[in-house]
Each structure stands twice: as structure tokens, then as C-alpha cells.
Amino acid sequence: MMNKELMTAKILEAKVSKGMTWEAIAETIGMSPVFTTSAALGMNSLTEDKAFALCEVLDLDKPVAEALQVCPKKAWDGAVPQDPLIYRLYEVVGVYGDTMKELIHEKFGDGIMSAIDFTMDIEKEENSKGDRVVITMNGKFLPYKAW
Numbered sequence: 001m002m003n004k005e006l007m008t009a010k011i012l013e014a015k016v017s018k019g020m021t022w023e024a025i026a027e028t029i030g031m032s033p034v035f036t037t038s039a040a041l042g043m044n045s046l047t048e049d050k051a052f053a054l055c056e057v058l059d060l061d062k063p064v065a066e067a068l069q070v071c072p073k074k075a076w077d078g079a080v081p082q083d084p085l086i087y088r089l090y091e092v093v094g095v096y097g098d099t100m101k102e103l104i105h106e107k108f109g110d111g112i113m114s115a116i117d118f119t120m121d122i123e124k125e126e127n128s129k130g131d132r133v134v135i136t137m138n139g140k141f142l143p144y145k146a147w
Helices: 004-018 022-029 033-040 048-058 062-069 084-108
Strands: 111-125 132-143
Touching: 004 033, 004 048, 004 062, 022 033, 022 048, 033 048, 033 111, 048 062, 084 111, 084 132
Parallel strands: none
Antiparallel strands: 111 132
16 A cells, blocks of 8 residues: 555646646636645545546546545644745634634633534735735534533
């Protein structure tokens, strides 16, 4: 069985070779760009039909499709990331995380936002002062159970 790291490398190579965007790949297989990209990078899995559809778009073989279907280990390096974009997202949570937590608890009560029952969209907003990145996260609220 192909591991997720090799799977991702093959997908990225094919994506570049074909000159495709994540948006185009996702549209072709009928999924969101965020989830498609996450699965291709090894952090989510695809159903059999979607895995084979992605491989068909990129001319990849059966072992890649099989690896796309394997449930991933959702873990990441605990070190502060060095990539500037990812670091800035950590910074946003570091600066605004407690604020988000307070406001969510005030509106919903004691609980969390699900990253399982979850969607995310990333959009570009043109602005005369410089284009804006719009990230919309939509997760189901899960209250903590008291017993």
C-alpha cells in the first residue's frame, strides 16, 4: 500500500504537469476545492468513486486512488510553522483565539466548533487598497455533555 507522503508527491507532480488548479480538479470531481486539496495533501480521505475520479483527471494509477481512500492520521508537527502564510494563521488564532472562544461560548454556551461536521471556503475579494483573503469556516456547534 502506498503511503500518504508518496501519494501526495505523485498528486502534486501530476497537478503541476497538467497545469491544473485545485479549483479545476475539485470542480471536475464534484467536490469543494478545500476538501479536495486536504485529501490530496493526506489530511482527509476520499470515497472510492471520488478517489478514482481524481486519479482519472490527473492520469494517476490505482495505488494512488487506494491511498486516497485510507483514513489519515490527523497529526501535525507541534513546532511553530515556518511557512509565512501558515505562521500568520497560527498568529490569528494566537491573537484572536481566546476572543473567538469567548464569543462562541457567549452565543452558544459551553462547547466546541466541530472540525468533523465542517466546511471551509477560501475566496479572493478584490479591494482597491489590496486584495483580501476571505476564509469562511462553518462548523457544527457541539455542546459539552454534563452528567
